[in-house]
Amino acid sequence: MDRDRLNWWLTILANLGVLGGLVFVGFEIRQNTSQLRADASYSITASVNELNAGLYGDPELAELVFRGEADLGALTPIERKRFDMFEFSRLNIAEYVQDLEGEGVSDLSFRYVEWIVREFQTKPGLRAFIREYKDLYVGSDELLARLLGS
Secondary structure, rough: HHHHHHHHHHHHHHHHHHHHHHHHHOOOOOOHOOOOHHHHHHHHHHHHHHHHHHHHHHHHHHHHHHHHOOOOOOOHHHHOOOOHHHHHHHHHHHHHHHHHOOOOOOOOOOOOHHHHHHHHHHOOHHHHHHHHHHHHHOOOOHHHHHOOOO
């Protein structure tokens, strides 16, 4: 009888240990998820700020982007290359944000993707840009359709 009682107590203690371990793992997962979200938000914000700093620090690029958004035909071939690279960078950030939001990692509230879509749908140069590159676009079909206004 003493042996049965000892086994019973050992089983109870083992089960409590397992339960405690599961609670600990759940807590760690929650902390890790919070950290991943914070890191994703920081990464996105840093990317947007870096891209914008390029405009702030380079008045020539800012003027070129402004002209290109209005009319792609107003740009020289060299200006067009710079414009294209700038816009591809904006689209890469939008794809990244969309992917993170789709995976539930990012819950940013500044709606970067919606802002980019609105920009591409309202500015003639950006509309022409995305139509020109639609067959070469390597991002998601969903974002491309939104950019094209489909």
